[in-house]
Amino acid sequence: xxxxxxxxxxxxxxxxxxxxxxxxxxxxxxxxxxxxxxxxxxxxxxxxxxxxxxxxxxxxxxxxxxxxxxxxxxxxxxxxxxxxxxxxxxxxxxxxxxxxxxxxxxxxxxx
Amino acid sequence: xxxxxxxxxxxxxxxxxxxxxxxxxxxxxxxxxxxxxxxxxxxxxxxxxxxxxxxxxxxxxxxxxxxxxxxxxxxxxxxxxxxxxxxxxxxxxxxxxxxxxxxxxxxxxxx
Amino acid sequence: xxxxxxxxxxxxxxxxxxxxxxxxxxxxxxxxxxxxxxxxxxxxxxxxxxxxxxxxxxxxxxxxxxxxxxxxxxxxxxxxxxxxxxxxxxxxxxxxxxxxxxxxxxxxxxx
Amino acid sequence: xxxxxxxxxxxxxxxxxxxxxxxxxxxxxxxxxxxxxxxxxxxxxxxxxxxxxxxxxxxxxxxxxxxxxxxxxxxxxxxxxxxxxxxxxxxxxxxxxxxxxxxxxxxxxxx
Numbered sequence: 001x002x003x004x005x006x007x008x009x010x011x012x013x014x015x016x017x018x019x020x021x022x023x024x025x026x027x028x029x030x031x032x033x034x035x036x037x038x039x040x041x042x043x044x045x046x047x048x049x050x051x052x053x054x055x056x057x058x059x060x061x062x063x064x065x066x067x068x069x070x071x072x073x074x075x076x077x078x079x080x081x082x083x084x085x086x087x088x089x090x091x092x093x094x095x096x097x098x099x100x101x102x103x104x105x106x107x108x109x110x111x
Numbered sequence: 112x113x114x115x116x117x118x119x120x121x122x123x124x125x126x127x128x129x130x131x132x133x134x135x136x137x138x139x140x141x142x143x144x145x146x147x148x149x150x151x152x153x154x155x156x157x158x159x160x161x162x163x164x165x166x167x168x169x170x171x172x173x174x175x176x177x178x179x180x181x182x183x184x185x186x187x188x189x190x191x192x193x194x195x196x197x198x199x200x201x202x203x204x205x206x207x208x209x210x211x212x213x214x215x216x217x218x219x220x221x222x
Numbered sequence: 223x224x225x226x227x228x229x230x231x232x233x234x235x236x237x238x239x240x241x242x243x244x245x246x247x248x249x250x251x252x253x254x255x256x257x258x259x260x261x262x263x264x265x266x267x268x269x270x271x272x273x274x275x276x277x278x279x280x281x282x283x284x285x286x287x288x289x290x291x292x293x294x295x296x297x298x299x300x301x302x303x304x305x306x307x308x309x310x311x312x313x314x315x316x317x318x319x320x321x322x323x324x325x326x327x328x329x330x331x332x333x
Numbered sequence: 334x335x336x337x338x339x340x341x342x343x344x345x346x347x348x349x350x351x352x353x354x355x356x357x358x359x360x361x362x363x364x365x366x367x368x369x370x371x372x373x374x375x376x377x378x379x380x381x382x383x384x385x386x387x388x389x390x391x392x393x394x395x396x397x398x399x400x401x402x403x404x405x406x407x408x409x410x411x412x413x414x415x416x417x418x419x420x421x422x423x424x425x426x427x428x429x430x431x432x433x434x435x436x437x438x439x440x441x442x443x444x
Contacts, residue, residue, distance in 0.1 A: 046399050047169045048216075050390045054165035054276070057383045058158045061280040066379050070403035102158075105216055157288050161279045165387070168272045169394040177268050181292035269391045273435075276387035280380045327381075327438055 011035075011085035012093075024096040027080075034087030037096060038079045041103050046073050048106055055102050065091045122146075122196035123204075135207040138191075145198030148207060149190045152214050157184050159217055166213050176202045233257075233307035234315075246318040249302075256309030259318060260301045263325050268295050270328050277324050287313045344368075344418035345426075357429040360413075367420030369412050370429060374436050376407040381439050385409060388435050398424045 006016055012035070021029055027037040043049040049071055056078070060066045068079040080096060082089040117127055123146070132140055138148040154160040160182055167189070171177045179190040191207060193200040228238055233256070243251055249259040265271040271293055278300070282288045290301040302318060304311040339349055345368070354362055360370040376382040382404055389411070393399045401412040413429060415422040 046390075046394060047166050047213075050169060050394075051162045051166040051213075053390075054279075054387075055158050055162040057276075057379075057386075058161060058280060058283040061284045061379060061383075062286075064284075066406045068403070068405045070401070072401045073399045102162075105159075157279075157283060161283075164279075165276075165390075168268075168275075168387075169391060172268060172272075172391040173394045173397075175395075177295045179292070179294045181290070183290045184288045269388050269435075270438075272391060273384045273388040277380050277384040280383060324380075324384075 006090055008090045008094075009082065009084065010089055011082070011087040012089060017088060020090075020093045024093060024100065026100065027096050033081055034085075036079050036081040037088065037092060038077065039096070039099070041076045041078070041099075041106075043074045043076070043106055049074050049076050052076060052102065052106055056099060059095065059098055059102070063091065063095065065095055067095070117201055119201045119205075120193065120195065121200060122193070122198045123200055128199060131201075131204045135204060135211065137211065138207050144192055145196075147190050147192040148199065148203060149188065150207070150210070152187045152189070152210075152217075154185045154187070154217055160185050160187050163187060163213065163217055167210060170206065170209055170213070174202070174206065176206055178206070228312055230312045230316075231304065231306065232311060233304070233309040234311055239310060242312075242315045246315060246322065248322065249318050255303055256307075258301050258303040259310065259314060260299065261318070261321070263298045263300070263321075263328075265296045265298070265328055271296050271298050274298060274324065274328055278321060281317065281320055281324070285313070285317065287317055289317070339423055341423045341427075342415065342417065343422060344415070344420040345422060350421060353423075353426045357426060357433065359433065360429050366414055367418075369414040370421065370425060371410065371412040372429070372432070374409045374411070374432075374439075376409070376439055379406050382407050382409050385435065385439055389432060392428065392431055392435070396424065396428065398428055400428070 006012055012020065017029065017035065021027065024037065027039045030036050030038065041052065043052065053071060053076060056067065070077050078099060080092040081087065082091050117123055123131065128140065128146065132138065135148065138150045141147050141149065152163065154163065164182060164187060167178065181188050189210060191203040192198065193202050228234055234242065239251065239257065243249065246259065249261045252258045252260065263274065265274065275293060275298060278289065292299050300321060302314040303309065304313050339345055345353065350362065350368065354360065357370065360372045363369050363371065374385065376385065386404060386409060389400065403410050411432060413425040414420065415424050
């Protein structure tokens with residue numbers, strides 16, 4: 001029997017995390033602060049990187065779920081965690097998946 | 112003999128415009144205000160449209176050549192002209208080509 | 223007796239519009255398309271104008287209520303209407319007020 | 334006799350740095366990587382923070398001088414250094430001053 005689907009804003013339990021991270025293959029898990037996931041995204045230049053950041057900012061504001069993120073020229077690093085549950089929640093998994101889909105655009109044609 | 116390449120900030124003459132517009136096939140020429148070109152870009156949603164706008168804004172500021180542009184949800188319309196020469200210049204042609212290349216990213220994967 | 227407060231996504235009736243527009247003094251009403259309101263915002267330069275646009279884009283995406291807007295260098299024009307009700311709704315009034323509050327920042331120190 | 338004004342893309346010498354940092358009072362100097370300066374900016378919310386980031390992105394692209402920066406909700410941290418000279422240059426000082434002037438807008442009316 002599979003584990004029941006966790007609620008959006010509930011802290012994910014260890015057995016869910018392993019399973020869910022299989023859907024976010026580019027993301028690295030860290031046990032810091034109860035659990036975070038991080039991915040670095042590469043772009044052709046700053047302009048592309050900031051276009052992606054603008055899209056991510058809109059995602060974040062709409063969901064009221066804001067990343068810890070940094071940028072240097074053509075690199076954007078995003079770290080996700082759910083402060084309210086002191087760890088990872090489904091909000092982070094869904095955000096990671098949407099960021100991945102958004103990045104697919106830029107990744108396909110990096111020049 | 113082909114016409115010499117026009118200077119970046121010089122007003123394009125009629126014979127150049129026809130030739131150059133062949134490189135900007137999506138753009139429509141209008142004789143308004145000495146000459147303008149316009150293109151409408153379609154996106155999957157507002158988020159993609161604004162990601163594109165952020166990239167275009169960076170292009171504009173870097174070149175100090177700013178478009179007349181409008182947006183409604185998933186549509187962005189850009190009109191180019193060079194105010195200083197009261198018509199089209201190579202600045203507009205180059206801007207159009209760079210906007211087209213930027214859009215190619217989004218156009219390829221519209222969902 | 224004052225008129226009851228209209229629902230967020232209901233079409234505003236004429237008697238509400240006059241009253242509500244007093245709260246949006248910079249906005250011009252037009253009967254086009256069942257009713258729209260428009261305001262032009264001026265900035266020190268393109269950079270400020272686009273900073274404002276980024277804030278407005280986040281507002282729009284969060285509320286799922288998107289403006290018709292245009293920009294030329296240091297000017298941003300915003301037109302609001304509620305397509306679903308074929309006219310103005312409280313969504314437009316609230317959006318206008320939030321845009322005004324956002325603009326107050328830039329207006330205070332235009333250089 | 335005062336020291337001569339350093340060139341824009343030259344590595345600043347120790348005696349210049351002390352003097353110039355007096356013009357960037359909010360910035361903290363670190364000797365890391367030959368010299369960096371860092372400042373954290375606080376905003377009312379994510380929306381204001383991202384409006385500021387959009388302005389900073391335009392500054393960076395125009396000058397072809399890109400910061401290392403990060404954001405979490407209403408906080409933006411900017412670190413400046415000039416990679417080409419392995420330390421601080423006048424590009425960093427000028428960028429810091431322009432970021433400060435841009436921030437003055439938001440700082441004045443933080444709500």
